[in-house]
Amino acid sequence: MKLVVLGLSLGSSWGNGHATTFRALLRAYAERGHDILFLEREVPWYAGAHRDLTDPDFCRLAYYRSLAALDDWHAEIAAADAVIVGSYVPDGVAVARFVQAHAQGVTAFYDIDTPVTLAKLARGEHEYLSPAVIPGFDVYLSFTGGPTLTRIEQRYGAPRARALYCSVDADAYRPLGGETRWDLTYLGTYSDDRQPTLERLLIEPARRRPDLRFAVAGPQYPDTIDWPANVERIEHLPPAEHAAFYSASRLTLNVTRADMIAAGWSPSVRLFEAGACGTPILSDRWDGIETLFAPGEAILLADTTDDALAALAIDAGPIGQAAREQVLAGHTARHRAEELERHLQEASQDKGRRTMGMATTDQEAPLTLVAGGAGFIGSHLCAALLARGEHVVCLDNLQTARASNLRALEAHPRFEFVRADVVDPLPASILHRAARFTRVYNLACAASPPQYQEDPEHTMLTCVLGTDHLLRLAEQAGARFLLTSTSEVYGDPEIHPQREDYRGFVNCTGPRACYDEGKRAAEAMTFDFARTGRADVRVARIFNTYGPHMHPDDGRVVSNLICQALSGRPITIYGDGTQTRSFCYVSDLVDGLMRLMESEIDGMEPINLGNPNEMPVNDLLDRIVGLTGAEAPVEYRPLPVDDPRRRRPDIARAAALLGWAPKVSLDEGLAATCAWFATELAEGEALACAAE
Ligand code: NAD
Secondary structure (H helix, E strand, O other), X not given: OXXXXXXXXXXXXXXXXXXHHHHHHHHHHHHOOOEEEEEEEOOHHHOHHHOOOOOOOOOEEEEEOOHHHHHHHHHHHHHOOEEEEEOOOOOHHHHHHHHXXXXXXXXXXXXXXXXXXXXXXXXXXXXXXXXXXXXXXOEEEEOOOOHHHHHHHHHHOOOOEEEOXXXXXXXXXXXXXXXXXXXXXXXXXXXOOOHHHHHHHHHHHHHHOOOOOEEEEOOOOOOOOOXXXXXXXXXXXXXXXXXXXXHOEOOEEEOOOHHHHHHOOOOOHHHHHHHHOOOOEEEOOOOOHHHOOOEOOOEEEOOOHHHHHHHHOOOOHHHHHHHHHHHXXXXXXXXHHHHHHHHHHHHHHHHHHHHOOOOOOOOOXXXXXXXXXXXXXXXXXXXXXHHOOOEEEEEEOOOOOOHHHHHHHHOOOOEEEEEOOOOOXXXXXXXXXXXXXXXXXXXXXXXXXXXXXXXXXXXXXXXHHHHHHHHXXXXXXXXXXXXXXXXXXXXXXXXXXXXXXXXXXXXXXXXXXXXXXXXXXXXXHHHHHHHOOOXXXXXEEEOOEEOOOOOOOOOOHHHHHHHHHHHOOOEEEEOOOOOEEEOEEHXXXXXXXXXXXXXXXXXXXXXXXXXXXXXXXXXXXXXXXXXHOOOOOEEEXXXXXXXXXXXXXXXXXXXXXXXXXXXXXXXXXXXXXXXXXXXXXXXXHHHHHHHO
């Protein structure tokens, strides 16, 4: 395998733990027969005397001076079987985009700082990683495991997140025998958040047991600390002397940083190094430690000074032996290299399945394509189609999708996901079996104004080129095609309610035009395909729809108000709140879309789908406040440009042709939506807390 790694540093271990991690991992990886190129940004603080590895014998090490200079390596990146970008790489977001644009093989992000990274993302700081680039990595490898991995997948859309912990060099760390010099030791740099635990589990026990000997090795401890006389201080202990230090300790203490405790499943390298030396470990307690060392058998856990004193009172020798066995069985660099190889291979197979079209679906069954199927409405549509027995292929570029929408669907045996952008020609995995498609739903398009205005050109192209590509597929397959158009084709309407024969009042020069005019063009093209006999088409004009699976922060009125109400933030109303909207619950809308697709009507007429129950936005707010008990103040902001004042569908045509009418009342729908958002926000807060 050809592997390219873009990491913070391999050449200098000065002031960073990354170089040691990469050196151990990549040496072991090279021993497995792989060819490795490490690309390191040339920065002054790791240059000169601070460079302590110039010519590694296990990989090629090259430096690039600037982002622009990275371009010299694009051929190597493109040819690699896998490319890894590490945390804290300078200009990491741009590097990630460069890698994702050029790499043909698997791409991975290796987070050696997961709790710090997540805390930064929660604060909106994108120093080396941003939410936008996470879904573009095939696998997110993390120093933290456990539930954080699920959160990285669900909240940030990583296709897969896997633990790849730190490890130990078992040749350097082994029992050295010799005299036991201390009863309890601690090896670690001073940190404010670890100090209270050190005080409780080592310093206070030292005061109470003046007959025992203690040692604390590591720099930066303030002079103000009142060390008992029986605590030896060692300011600097070079790595080469760590094994001797542990070997001379009857018991050694592991103290974990607060953010790692909060996240759980975050072993520090100290645990593996001390364990490899056969030194019994007394550790603070955090979730997931039991998955590494069996408490009471291979590790002792302590909360209080009394716990530490109790540990000092026993012969913990067998516990040290058991810890060493567990480290040698699973936590050496060799183990990590094997895990890395496995994660990259799995991601590669998964990528093959996702993009090369190795269908998970039955080889003969007719297929339904849902473009945009990972989004809000699309995910409900896919679920309803699966429930009806269809084989569903969801094509989505994940631009505005929620990863958890997809995750719930991916477990289904008749569901297949293909990641692609409809602006590009459709992937071979779709075109190779075009004949099997009998239905093509086109929902692919960001629907919330902030999202579709973020890249207006892409929105317009999605509507026009995307619809063209999907119509051509329908033509080739002889499939029926359904376009999800929008009430926005009516613009800021002059007639009320809006009937399908109303031609609209749209501003073609304003910021909403990319969407409104894009959808109008998509309709025009769809009807042209029908008019010229190239495809059997249906066009739904969807009015405001709401429900579970909406993006919490996509700026749509229902999700905005509910999320603000639930989180206690000030509630924003754009305009004075007297503008009206009609809100349709998503299950009603999906029912309407499926009826329309299956109806044998003349497809040359668009059909409104929405709930005619019109109300001022202020009324909607009152209901949400009633449901959530929110007490936050309401802030009124200016109405966005071209925001329609009134909106209500005339659904007489849908009723007559499809026998369709919405069934879910606003109160029922809002209650279900609030309950869903409450669960989502609770999970999000848990993540934010875990990350801080
Ligand atoms: P959404 O943003 O949740 O879903 C859109 C999906 O399309 C996302 O999964 C996104 O990743 C995907 N997508 C966007 N551009 C793409 C591209 N170029 N290639 C491939 N995939 C792409 O929005 P939604 O609310 O579920 O809307 C679905 C459809 O319904 C959209 O076409 C929208 O215009 C239409 N619509 C929705 C509403 C509403 O109230 N939700 C109203 C009117 C029309």
